[in-house]
Amino acid sequence: MKSLSIRRRRNLGILLLLSIVVIVIDRLLSVSLYPVAFVSGWLLFSLVALLAAYNIRKKLPFLPLGSSSTWLQFHIYGGLLSGVVFVVHIAGRVPNGGFEVVLSALFLGVFFSGVIGLLLSRWIPPRLTTRARDSQEVLFERIPIFVRRIRDEVEAMVLECGSQAESTVVPAFYASRLKSFFERPRNFWSHVLHLQRPRLKLLREIQSQEGYLSEVEKSVMGDMVERVKQKDDLDYQYALQALLKYWLFVHIPLTSGLLVFVVFHLVLVYSFAGGIR
């Protein structure tokens, strides 16, 4: 862990240094009336192309192209540097014109979705691990299987309870309150925001039924509470693991869009830049 913190400090130092270099060069070129937007534009394009190349590295794990970890470090700090270069490139002004607005929006979308993804990838894993200590670590693809298994168990319990006990409290409560809970992942945002309220509310509702239950039904309800907790733990794992996976659905399509618009941008710039260069 010590080496990771050293690496972080080193990379931040390099990022800071490069940012200063970019800004200084931009200022110097501006003073000499050099068309600095071309320099910063090509630098930005190169950075974006290299950052996008990480996806190709991921697709070719058998090629000796360096570790993915090194690529990610470049991706993170290169991405942050691209933000600085972007500001330099647009000279700090707000883009005008439809094409420029879309292009800028795409870049900012990619940039900020990347930053959010980075924060999520640092923030969520320890939370998953901590919660998994109380329940268990599960593979994302297996969660629906476990959920179905729990639902089947609960339904069997309810059916058996209905046939054994003379009252219909448990089946009725299951049908009105628990059936939807066990059907699919629930409380996505509550889990993401680490709110325990829906879980406690449901448990309290179950507890409130106790006064109407026979001994047999109490026993069944006790088992059901355990299943509710298990299902809630699975929902927690589902919500956080899904978030970790699905943020890429924003980042990568935006990147693809950005690359297309960047190419158009280059064509347009060189089409109308005859007098400048």
Added chain:
Amino acid sequence: MNRSDVAWVASCPLARVLSFCVDLPTCPPVHLFIPPADETFALMDSPQKGLKRPQRWDIPFCDDMDDADVERVLAAEPFSKLDGSKFRGKVTLEGIIKNDARLMRCQSGQIIVRNGDWGNSAFFILSGAVRVELGTVSDAGVSSEPIDVGRRDVQRKSLFQVVAQLWNRHPEPEYRGGGDAAAGVASVSQGSGEETQVYLADVNAVLDKHLTARMEAPHFFGEIAALGRTPRTATVFAEGEVELLEVRWQGLRDVMKRDEALKQQIDQAFRERALLSFLRSNRLFEHLDDEQLSTICDTAIFETFGEYDSAQPFKDMAQQGVDSGFEGEPLVAREGGYPDGLILIRSGLARLSHKHHHGHRTVGYLSPGHTYGFDEIRASAGQSSHAELKNSLRAIGFLSVVVIPTHLVEELLLTKPSAVPVPAAKPGPADPRDHADHTDHTDHASDAFLEFLVDERFVQGTAAMVIDLDRCTRCDDCVRACAATHDNNPRFIRHGPVHDHFMIATACMHCSDPVCMIDCPTGAIHSDQLEGQVVINEATCIGCSSCANKCPYNAIRMVEVRDERGGFLREASSKPLVQATKCDLCVDQLGGPSCQSACPHDALFRVDLNQFETIESLVS
């Protein structure tokens, strides 16, 4: 993405290109292995039926052994003395010689086995003589520096072959070419004799420089590595023309099972030579001359704990895990007892524990090369009262130790204190006892992790897959990379026991003592000759499942193999043909284990848990 989508992507070239260009992060790799749940998946269409289930000797050790060769070998010692009537049923003596052995004719100076290489066979000298290198002669005396010529590089894929994996991957899972698993991918016999031979340029110069021993017919050598699942302990080269019979260890084991006299002979030689070479390789005994070493050999006691030829006790213990405490771990030496000898760990692992209130705390473990009791013997030397043993020593699974009596240690090792280099015999790993001042030991996190690893027997692993869950984003890039480098078939499961924030994933750990090899009838699962990784030869795997059943960590999976259309290959009785698969540590890839290099977050490590210092660095 459901299964039909996956199949479509897998089968349609355009879709494969699209799926490459457009990243679909949640799509599992084409054949991402999900541990089987309750569902039963529909069988693929048009399964091939009526194939012959591969048998042990379908692919012999060498194709060139004919009946005349077999007869000639059976007429030579020690085979002529074997009682053929003891070999009944399918495994006949003739069958063993024909299928598990090969004849080798070596020229003068040809290196037959090399110190440090991994081997799975023993050699019987039929005619001529060989020289066994025992050490290097110099002005300073005899050292154990081995002959090191002509060592081959590890065979890895070329850059083109690596790139070609991009389009050569088969869309169907567990595809085996040719429609016959037994004649599968690399249908060559193991001992085809086409290896590059290495010769010593000047045999006389080697004889001048190195201390060697001469061996001639009907002696044998190579049994230490073959039976001990360890690297070769000496280099052997031909002196003049020599004819050898190389027997792979499965055959040797069957012969030993049926002939007690040969078993005893091999066992005896195994013990004597193992001890001598073991002592020679140990820094503690470096300063001793031949006479002193032979004194130790004569006096030393071999002790073994657990069953060497069976993984069952080990597996049982691993499965019992933490709950069992130290039950099933035979006590080798008790804390507080008198150190009646210096204990050297020869093979296996031993737990060091220290009494802590009402229980015992694990403070470390000893792996081959480590010593136990030296400090106490040294502290007692010349004193009227003896020093008590600081820790208890218990065997984890099979353990083989050499005990050198205290009086001999005092006489040979402590009379010249300056000659004794370090208390821990093996260089490299830190001696766990150095960390075991147990009364004020307060690093509970480290203690608990150590206890977990020892209780679950993960300390056997030389390349265990450890995942730091606090960093792992569950992105499955490791699984995808593994699949990409193994023809779209992932070879591990990103799931396993968790301690604190470390998960030991279900991947082959390449154990220091790979018990999975014990019952393999064909030698398909073996240690790579150069680097020692445990790998499976698909061409000779007959799908008997013995390795998968033996593996205490369930790291070997039996898979139904398929033809090019995805149909299961079936034998005449309609049972699907299966083969063993596991992590091969990307032994043939250019970039090392792809799982580790594919992890973007530095969360996945392949670590040698055999080394105590690895655990310390992990925890710290």
